[in-house]
Amino acid sequence: MAFKKWPFMNKNKTIEEKDDKIKIIPDHVAIIMDGNGRWARQRGLPRIAGHKQGMDNVKRIVEVANSYQIKVLTMYAFSTENWKRPEKEVNYLMKLPNDFLNVYLPDLIEENVRVQMIGHFEQLPSHTKKAVRRAIDQTKHNTGLILNIAMNYGGRSEMVEVVKSIAEDIRQNQIDVDQIDESLINDRLFTSHLPDPDLLIRTSGEIRLSNFLLWQLAYTEFWFTEAYWPSFSEREFREALLAYQQRKRRYGALS
Ligand code: IPE
Numbered sequence: 656m657a658f659k660k661w662p663f664m665n666k667n668k669t670i671e672e673k674d675d676k677i678k679i680i681p682d683h684v685a686i687i688m689d690g691n692g693r694w695a696r697q698r699g700l701p702r703i704a705g706h707k708q709g710m711d712n713v714k715r716i717v718e719v720a721n722s723y724q725i726k727v728l729t730m731y732a733f734s735t736e737n738w739k740r741p742e743k744e745v746n747y748l749m750k751l752p753n754d755f756l757n758v759y760l761p762d763l764i765e766e767n768v769r770v771q772m773i774g775h776f777e778q779l780p781s782h783t784k785k786a787v788r789r790a791i792d793q794t795k796h797n798t799g800l801i802l803n804i805a806m807n808y809g810g811r812s813e814m815v816e817v818v819k820s821i822a823e824d825i826r827q828n829q830i831d832v833d834q835i836d837e838s839l840i841n842d843r844l845f846t847s848h849l850p851d852p853d854l855l856i857r858t859s860g861e862i863r864l865s866n867f868l869l870w871q872l873a874y875t876e877f878w879f880t881e882a883y884w885p886s887f888s889e890r891e892f893r894e895a896l897l898a899y900q901q902r903k904r905r906y907g908a909l910s
């Protein structure tokens with residue numbers, strides 16, 4: 656299996672000053688932030704109130720991840736299938752990056768967080784693209800946690816793009832079929848610059864991937880919680896980290 660080496664790989668790091676029970680920190684945590692609508696419904700609120708609360712929780716969890724010295728946090732914010740939702744809800748979700756950054760970008764800069772995005776950028780509305788570009792640009796020299804937002808992301812459409820780009824290179828005689836291997840595919844994914852997630856968390860009790868990082872999650876450890884995303888707290892995050900460090904990662908070999 657092709658593993659990408661990555662500059663700040665640092666397994667078995669201890670962070671005693673933060674939490675003496677947690678000794679193995681995943682480099683890359685991916686989160687399917689689910690349950691905003693149900694969180695709101697439970698409180699008699701409109702679904703968008705759940706999305707607003709979910710947005711604020713992104714900031715809280717970024718701080719927690721930062722305090723545990725996690726390197727990359729990939730957050731699933733909008734899937735290629737979420738366009739099927741009512742127009743009003745989609746419009747609200749497309750406005751959220753701007754709202755989020757208006758409130759939190761100064762803090763993110765201060766906290767040395769680097770914002771990045773994966774997903775089909777061009778199909779986003781222009782105001783959404785503008786907000787995302789601003790965040791990426793203003794944090795590009797930061798060296799701390801990478802906050803990687805998956806926006807208009809779908810694992811299958813990502814693979815379709817990879818296949819098309821390889822086919823095009825073959826047609827133009829840039830590469831030969833025999834040169835196609837795992838690392839060539841890896842290099843064409845949205846996540847080419849990142850290590851695969853070590854830990855995947857999904858909130859809201861749903862036990863499925865919903866088209867998230869299909870290639871990259873091949874050997875990721877999964878952790879699920881009933882908590883709806885807006886009420887997913889540091890306590891649950893810590894539980895996930897505790898579970899993660901109990902896992903024996905064998906990658907098909909014997910331990
Ligand atoms: C997750 O919450 C946010 C997005 C998918 C955009 P949902 O909106 O899916 O909330 P539920 O699953 O309907 O409760």
Ligand code: IPE
Pocket residue numbers: 687688689690731732733734737861863865
């Ligand atoms: C997955 O949640 C997508 C995001 C969290 C952005 P969904 O709510 O869209 O997933 P399904 O429809 O329950 O599978």
Ligand code: MG
Pocket residue numbers: 689690691
């Ligand atoms: Mg959902």
